[in-house]
Amino acid sequence: MTAIDPRQLSIHDFTYALPPERIAPEPLPDRAASRLLVSRHGQLADKHFRDLPGELPPGALLIFNDTRVVRARLLVRRPTGGQVELFCLEPVAPHRSLELALQQTGHCTWRCLVGNGRRWKAGPVTLEFTTSEGQTATLTAERQAQEAGTAFIHFRWAPAGLPFAEVLRAAGHLPLPPYIDRPDTATDALRYQTVYAAAEGAVAAPTAGLHFTPELLAELAERGFATGHVTLHVGAGTFQPVKADHMAEHPMHTEPIIVTAALLRQLLAHGPRPLVAVGTTSLRTLETLYWLGVGLLVPRPNAAEHPTTELLVTQWQPYEQAEAAAQIDAAQALTTLLRHLEAAGTDTLEARTQLLIAPGYRFRVINGLITNFHQPESTLLLLVAALLGPGWRAAYDHALAYGYRFLSYGDSSLLLP
Structure with missing residues (x-):
């Protein structure tokens, strides 16, 4: 067990005063013109993002998350004309695989958040839209059941030959974060994507x-920095507030990850040289790879009683297996994972992660992080605190004092502990 048990942490110790006017409502015209706060061994320096190549450790490998945001908000109409918002969270049937679900034609069922749902008593709601080829199309949605604040929504559409991905592209809206209180625009369609x-x-x-x-x-x-890509499909849970006083009562959201065998080989070949994650999602994916390898080497207690072929890192696994993993380095864990893929005859790893990184976590794979400034009392701020230690507060105080813009469309930081 680590010296700090994250389950005992109070989320109220990880807060700061964020004035609403410091939340960036729009992106800057030039992506690279955003500011960059560099924290290197606790020393802070003010830069701009275009200065990043000169601030990275020599020989660093940068790992990016190549996920693409889908237009997951559907604004449908009740028979009486009132509007209902359906926010598609995850597929339920006939496929739970996101890739297959987006290619599904004719009908499908998704777990959704429902806005203005109290006025939707029963029966279908509909939406007419125009496809990318100029066809008139109709989407019908029916609520089947409710569970834990969400609803299972069955969708049907015509023409039935359209894949659901095309339905979302043509009929949906970008799901901007809840703190950006405005409709999405054509600018967002470009700038809310990497x-x-x-x-x-x-x-x-x-x-x-x-x-x-x-x-x-x-x-x-040109400067010789290598790059690689992983995929973690960011879920709405990234904005889920921590409502529990202590982290032991907070259920961390689960997200799917996809990593190629080639990426595992690239990580192994990079060896002990610096590895910088671009974003908290890339970081969680990379650290998840280590714990997936550990899980193959050291089965968790009671694993025999609950056999499963699913590759999953649970919320508290790193803290429960800390002692067992003490002698397992990153190379051994990644090699084990690579051999697992080779034995299965596949070059693609598909897994899920519920990993919660908080003070007390020991980083096994990454050496640095590029990330924006996160909300008070959030799991993302806990991750930054795990990386910087108590110095996270000095970094955020500095950013507030020197006019940095916060959250999704805000400025960035390079954290090198």
Whole structure:
């Protein structure tokens, strides 16, 4: 067990006063013009994001999350004309796999958040839209059941040959964070995506990556910095407030990750040189890889009683297995995971992570982090506190005192503990 048990932490110890006017409502015209607070061994320096190549550790490998935000908010109409908002969270049937669910044609069922749902008593709600090819189409939604504040919504649409991904692209809206209280715009359609976004499935952007431009990526390559990509489809749980006084009572959300065998080999070949995660989602994915490897080497207690083929890192696994993992380094864990894929005859790892990183966590894979400034009393702020230690407060006090912009469309930081 670590010296600090994160389950005993009070979330109220990880707060600060964030004036509403410091929350950036819009992106800057130039992605790379955002400011960059560099925290290197506790020393703070004010830079701009375009200065990043000169601030990174020599020989660093940068890992990006290439998820792409889907237009997951659907504004449908009741028969009486009133509007209902359906926020698609995760597929339920006929596929639970996100990739397959987005390619499903004709009908599907998703777990959704429902806005203005009290006025939706019964029966279907509908939405007419125009496809990318100019066809008139109709989407019908029916509520099947409710569970834990969400609803199972069955969708049908015509023409039935459209994949659900096209339905969302044509009929949906970008799910901007709840603290950006305005409709999404054409600017958001471009700027609430990273320039390297590829794999559709997120309902929130991996915002650390929003600052990168093609020119900046080219400069990184010219300076000899290697890059790699993982996929974590960011869920709405990233905005889930911590309502419990102590973290032991907070259920961490679960998100799907996809990593290739080639990426595992790249991490192993990079060896002990610095590895910098671009965003908290990339960081959680990389640290999850370590614990997946540990889980294959050291089965968790009671694993035999609950056999499963699913690869999953649970919320408290790192803290429960800390002693068992003490002699397992990152190379051994990643090699074990790679051999597992090879034995299964696949070059793609699909897993889920519920990993909660908080003070008391020992980082096994990453050496640094590029990230925006996060909400008070959030799990993302806990992650930053785990990386910087008590110095997180000095960094946030500095950012507040020197005019940095906060949250998704705000400024960035490079954290090198």
